[in-house]
Amino acid sequence: MTPDPRLGLMRGDIAGSRWPPLFSSRAASLAALLHQLDASQWLPADAIAARQRGQLGMVADHFARHSPRFARRLAEAGLDAAALARPDGLAALPLLTRRMVQSTSEPIHIDQVLPGHQPVRTVNTSGSTGEPVIVRRTAVNQLHWLAMTMRYHLWAEPDLTGRLAAIRANMVDCGEDKDWGVPANLFFDTGPGLRIDIRTDIRAQLEMLQRFRPSSVMIYPSNLAALIDEADARGVDLGFVARWRTLGETLSPDLIERVEGREQGRVFDCYSSEEMGYLALQCPSGSGLYHVMAETVIVEIVDEAGRACAPGERGRVLVTDLHNHVTPMIRYDIRDHAEAGGACPCGRGLPTMRRILGRERNMIVKPDGSRHWPLTGYKQFREIAPIRQYQFRQHEIDRIEVRLVTERPLTGDEEAALVAHLHWKLQHPFRIALTYFEGTLPVGRNGKFEEFLSLL
Ligand SMILES: [Zn+2]
Numbered sequence: 404m405t406p407d408p409r410l411g412l413m414r415g416d417i418a419g420s421r422w423p424p425l426f427s428s429r430a431a432s433l434a435a436l437l438h439q440l441d442a443s444q445w446l447p448a449d450a451i452a453a454r455q456r457g458q459l460g461m462v463a464d465h466f467a468r469h470s471p472r473f474a475r476r477l478a479e480a481g482l483d484a485a486a487l488a489r490p491d492g493l494a495a496l497p498l499l500t501r502r503m504v505q506s507t508s509e510p511i512h513i514d515q516v517l518p519g520h521q522p523v524r525t526v527n528t529s530g531s532t533g534e535p536v537i538v539r540r541t542a543v544n545q546l547h548w549l550a551m552t553m554r555y556h557l558w559a560e561p562d563l564t565g566r567l568a569a570i571r572a573n574m575v576d577c578g579e580d581k582d583w584g585v586p587a588n589l590f591f592d593t594g595p596g597l598r599i600d601i602r603t604d605i606r607a608q609l610e611m612l613q614r615f616r617p618s619s620v621m622i623y624p625s626n627l628a629a630l631i632d633e634a635d636a637r638g639v640d641l642g643f644v645a646r647w648r649t650l651g652e653t654l655s656p657d658l659i660e661r662v663e664g665r666e667q668g669r670v671f672d673c674y675s676s677e678e679m680g681y682l683a684l685q686c687p688s689g690s691g692l693y694h695v696m697a698e699t700v701i702v703e704i705v706d707e708a709g710r711a712c713a714p715g716e717r718g719r720v721l722v723t724d725l726h727n728h729v730t731p732m733i734r735y736d737i738r739d740h741a742e743a744g745g746a747c748p749c750g751r752g753l754p755t756m757r758r759i760l761g762r763e764r765n766m767i768v769k770p771d772g773s774r775h776w777p778l779t780g781y782k783q784f785r786e787i788a789p790i791r792q793y794q795f796r797q798h799e800i801d802r803i804e805v806r807l808v809t810e811r812p813l814t815g816d817e818e819a820a821l822v823a824h825l826h827w828k829l830q831h832p833f834r835i836a837l838t839y840f841e842g843t844l845p846v847g848r849n850g851k852f853e854e855f856l857s858l859l
Pocket residue numbers: 686687688690692694747748749750751
């Protein structure tokens with residue numbers, strides 16, 4: 404496939420050399436990596452899988468030597484590092500649970516750091532699950548993270564000179580910038596950027612966007628839903644936004660329909676995690692499939708029996724970090740569920756996922772012990788009552804609290820219709836308690852919002 408022509412226009416950081424550009428050490432590694440990723444995305448799927456196995460063998464060999472705990476894990480599965488790197492080798496290794504990563508009696512990370520992998524930093528994932536996980540990551544992980552951030556821009560943006568707004572958690576120095584920040588500004592004269600902290604009131608967010616008029620907005624799905632509600636309520640036209648780049652939370656089909664049904668901007672989703680970095684990005688071709696960032700991670704989707712899911716099947720997501728040489732994140736059960744995808748019509752060999760379903764705790768539990776993805780449906784709620792935001796919280800096996808923000812107090816008939824609708828949709832006569840909130844519903848400790856939360 405043809406290389407991305409924009410990569411030929413990168414700006415170097417060595418004075419006096421415009422073409423071909425020259426880069427000082429770290430920038431040079433990053434620039435070279437971008438060219439390699441531009442080519443590797445088009446490799447045939449089997450070539451990608453073979454290279455992944457080669458890299459996996461290298462990481463596994465390193466941990467087998469330096470981590471007694473990992474060596475034991477391999478031995479207990481009847482494997483060694485070389486066997487792990489053979490086809491089907493990885494599938495023979497029992498998965499790494501969150502609890503195993505948390506263990507403090509024998510820490511999972513190792514203290515040896517390869518030359519060139521310094522500095523090591525600690526990622527402490529949010530405690531939203533009540534089970535915080537501490538993972539050490541290296542300078543090499545950071546380099547890959549920067550490269551994938553750039554791939555994310557290259558895939559999502561037809562033109563790097565567009566106006567980009569980002570509404571995120573943990574933002575520092577909010578406000579307008581002359582460019583999109585690192586890494587894009589290392590190589591390109593990008594358009595201007597705007598940073599908004601996620602805790603900013605929705606009305607203020609809307610006003611800032613109206614003033615800045617971004618062509619793209621990076622945003623959490625729940626924030627996007629609230630923004631659209633506010634824009635509708637105030638008759639504000641957000642037609643200047645061509646792309647809503649969602650991240651951080653599970654994107655529901657409801658929201659895609661709401662945004663794209665307005666024919667005001669398309670949704671482009673990103674699947675990432677704090678402990679593993681970028682996992683998958685939606686294909687720039689518009690196929691809707693998510694391509695796995697296979698140069699940095701192996702993503703497996705397995706069913707209840709541990710078998711690999713075929714395209715269209717749903718299962719749990721296991722992730723292997725191919726470049727973390729201090730914490731063996733190998734077959735890590737990230738506690739998400741997803742639907743496996745097939746080959747993408749775009750021609751990229753990167754494996755695909757069709758849909759990210761969300762976290763295990765976002766599944767409803769039935770009194771018979773079965774679990775499934777709850778069907779809720781914003782659109783139908785709106786037909787029953789003027790509901791602006793909702794959240795389901797399952798407190799007990801037969802009791803669900805439905806938190807609501809409404810445009811006005813609901814009538815008794817509307818409440819009854821809503822409960823009847825929920826009984827029908829959830830296929831069980833749960834005890835349902837409607838509770839009301841002003842403004843917006845509270846988010847989790849990590850600043851993220853979940854539509855359905857099982858607290859069992
Ligand atoms: Zn594709």
